Amino acid sequence: MSTYRPFSFRTLHPLGIVVPIAFVQVVFTVGAAYGQEMTDRINALTIALVLASAVALTWRRSHPIWALAAVYVLETAYFALENPFGPIFISLVVALLNATMHGDRVPAWTTGYVGAVVLFAAMLTRADSQFGWGGAGAVFAWVSLVMGVGELVKARRDRAAQAEEARAEQDRRQASEERLKIAREVHDVLAHHVSLINVRSGVALHLIDSRPEQVKEALTAIKQSSKEVLVELRNILGVLRDVDGAAPRHPVASLDQLDRLVERMDTAGLPVTVQVEGEKRPVPKGVDAAALRIVQESLTNTYRHAGPTTATVTLGYRPGELSVRIDDEGRGAADSSTGTGSGLTGMRQRVEALSGTFSAGPRPGGGFRVTATFPTGGEA
Template sequence: MTYEVQPGPPGGGSGPAPAGEWRRRGTVSLWVPVMLLAFLQVAGSGAAGRHQSVRVALDGPGYLLLLAGPALLLLRRRAPVPVAAGTAVVTLLYVVLGYPYGPVFAALVVAFFSAVAAGHRKGVLIVAAGAFAAHALVGLWLYRWLPPSGDTRASWTEVSGAAAWLAAVLAAAELFRVRRERIARERRERAEAERRRADEERLRIAQELHDVLAHSISLINVQAGVALALIDERPEQARTALTTIKAASKEALGEVRQVLGALRTPGSQAPRAPAPGLDRLPELVEQATAAGLRAEVAVEGERAALPPGADLAAFRIVQEALTNVVRHSGSRTARVRLSYRPGLFQVQVDDDGPAAARGETGGGNGLVGMRERAAALGGTVETGPRPDGGFRVRARIPLGGRSASGTSGTPAGNTTPHPAGPAAEEHS
């Protein structure tokens, strides 16, 4: 199992903040910037007006316009485009009435940034184009009828400067939006990667537990049946079966404890016993013999050490295949063939059948687990009845990055089950 810790509120904390705390934070983040911006516009424009003799001195309506822009920003989250349009009108009216230049454009910049960041680029462009057209119209043709009387006709250089300033604001807003979306996308991708890693870890642990428990419990089940059948007539044989049950259960508990111990000890320093591999194949044969199954092992090619992942997968595949023979086959003989080839390892387990009616059939995860183990290494698993009867499990595991089939045309990770009917589903 995997334990996941739900993320807390932004800024840390051990748990989610109460609803009242979130509302308070939202109110502070909305009002404080607006109040600071209003103070900046009023104080900055008042100070700048002392050095602009040709402009109209600030009065009540002028201060009202300076406060109107920041006040509109309180609605920027609900209606970003209307707030941008309203702020543009207020700012343009302030300039047209001849009040001193200064940080009056700060509210307009914030409004444009908020609207673009919210994804309303087209609406902001329309508002910006309208505001620039009105500014150019007033500066080039209507200046005679508007205060201040000392103002003169605006030059094309000034109009172009205003256009460049507006374009720079829009470009910066777009860059801000792109960066914000990229950060959000990367955050989502990291969260998705974490979920995938957690799912893969759960699957790996589920496979390990299934392979360990299915094999051991199947052996225990068979030996328990033997003990029950012989406890009265042949108590010594029943004692041997019970001894086998004890050994199998002890081994299963040890392996389960190893898997769970790795979960409970986080970090790379977690104590881990060596993962099982084909060096423990004699133990599997001995356990199969105790369950009444004779396992014959043959090796083709020169035996060589396998990579840890391939070694574990091969061991689990043989273990699961022998477990299936014990549970689902009437044959008391299984043949295990290990083939070592350049760049490829193959393991094959055969039994002569027929399928046994005892025990549970269907609904297991053994065959699926085999295929997933092999596919994770770029290999394949074929399972199904043999033409002459019995059942066959054949796994191909590439070594050194070659495909399982030995050809470049077979995609890594593809599983090609042997043509089989319902008999294949009886093995789990």
Template sequence: MTFMDRWRPLAQDGLLAAVMALLLSVIVFQTPRAGMLDLAAVLAGSLALVACRRAPLVALLVSTACMLAVVVHVQPGPPATFPVLVSVFAAVSAGHRLAAALASAIFLGVDLIANLPGATGSVQSLQGTTLLLGWFVAAGVAGTVTRHRQAYLEEAEQRAAEAERTREEAALRRAGEERLRIARELHDSLTHSISIIKVQAGVAVHLARRRGEDVPPALLAIVDASGDAMRELRATLEVLRDTDRSDAEAPASGLDRLDDLVERARSTGLSATVTISGTWRELPAEVDRAAYRIVQEALTNVSRHAGEAAAAVRIDYADQELVVQVDDDGKADPDAPPVPGTGLLGMRERVAALGGRLRAEPRPEGGFTVRAELPLGESS
């Protein structure tokens, strides 16, 4: 709720009270026998309407008592009833029907007695009281309708909130079931396949060493990569199966494993260098993961698409952001930019989720560049 929403009802009540006080003050001034005490009673009875929403019983008591004093002394006519009618309406709307009925009866009774100067005026007094009775009944009916309408609106809001909560629970339940299904599929397919790759590569390394042969670097890279893949896959499966962490991300490698990542890339024949500039600092976990994944995907793309190219990895710890850049001198042509694949799409999504900027395009001098600027925020 905004500031204006909180104060608007009070301002409306204050405006009503001010208008009522001004109107009745003019009427009382024009009435014979009116004095300062009558004017004070009119002002108090009218200004009490400011509290008709927050304290309806107080407003009802003050307005009724003050306006009864005015009616008894100066008899200004039906306008003296206006503050009492408003307070009766507010009291009934708040659920205080008995108090409103009692105040109405007292006011009408006193008004009837005060306006009975003699037998000749009794008929007119009864007619005036009957008119006022109709006004009080109308105020009570309007207050009852308002109360029922407010109760209906609150019930409708509650039903809408309950329906929304039910939809959210159903969506979360379906998401949890889907997460479990994905976890089962990953476990039954990828875990088995990666385990076989790791075991077979390990056996090949063991046999080569037993025969006294040099182990091919590519084979060692397969062993290391399959081990990392198994580790991260297990972490991902744990998160997928933990339905209480629907917004969590699997604990993944960060820039602390950058050297291992680059070394594995070199073992495949890729010439790669790493340059780190700026003052090292502890990075937010999501920035650390994103930086590692961007370098990983960029080096993978260089190995797959750039042929016999060299890659340069640059990490710059700036004041407000972390800059990750991977350049290669491969065969990318500025006039024929590659079609973005799943890897580039994933990079863009990671960077966009952190509010950063990503540039992935061929370089004018040849080759390809990937540059990500990741804001560090206050947590850096």
């Protein structure tokens, strides 16, 4: 299937403008000769010069300055031979515009004015010349006007190109941010559920001989975690496909899922208590999703590294902000405050992307604490 392309002189074949100009210049030059009673000047050389001035425009794109110089030379010869005034100036107008729009500024303007001087001098040598200083001013004003129009067109084209480049850069930046967001979601989901599956499967293997009745509980937790990770990954990766643009069939990450997360951790062997400070209220979707992921990642880290312990999740709803604090009573690594692990680094990046603050480190008296504060602006 062919792609529609709007008409533009930039996409027009070089000969697409040369042939019409050549035709118009030849026909109307003959007409001008009759009107000026100079039919005796119409000969093969005259027609050749008129045609050549149009043909020189064939190279207006590849060599704009040289094309302008060639047109000036041909038209200077044309008028020096005392041929009639006529539409041969069409080639010069096109060459001046093109040199200004597509050539280097200094060479274009220099060639334009120098060529005008030479052309005007050729007109002064004619026997029928009636040009004076007024004529010279008119010629240079005309050249300046034509090249000025070329500069305006070039400036507009450059602005359009810069705007298009800026839009393309914005699109690339947004795509990069979306990829980073999806990567964080995938990391959080996999880290949480795979950790639960890994630990519970280890428990099942350990108890299969001594306490077979508890293996069922562990396998049930593994099944539930595997089911949930498949659902969440399907939702996340569905954003990449977005075949029909339909809304997700499952809820996106939000604090509304906190009770389910706590229940899952309790089943896995990590008792979690949730405390709410202030009046619970809706928060922006980005903050809502990030807050849940911070809690999920923190509880996952506690479950994997802190040993037998309990955890407390505290949500603080304050004017203009939401704070999330996760405390545990387990083993807090002495160097965890540096946040060099990929999990802590990911959490920090997620919070800072929403202009929030993040801290993580050992608690006084033992255990570990993760704190994230998000600005909410008071609106959901």
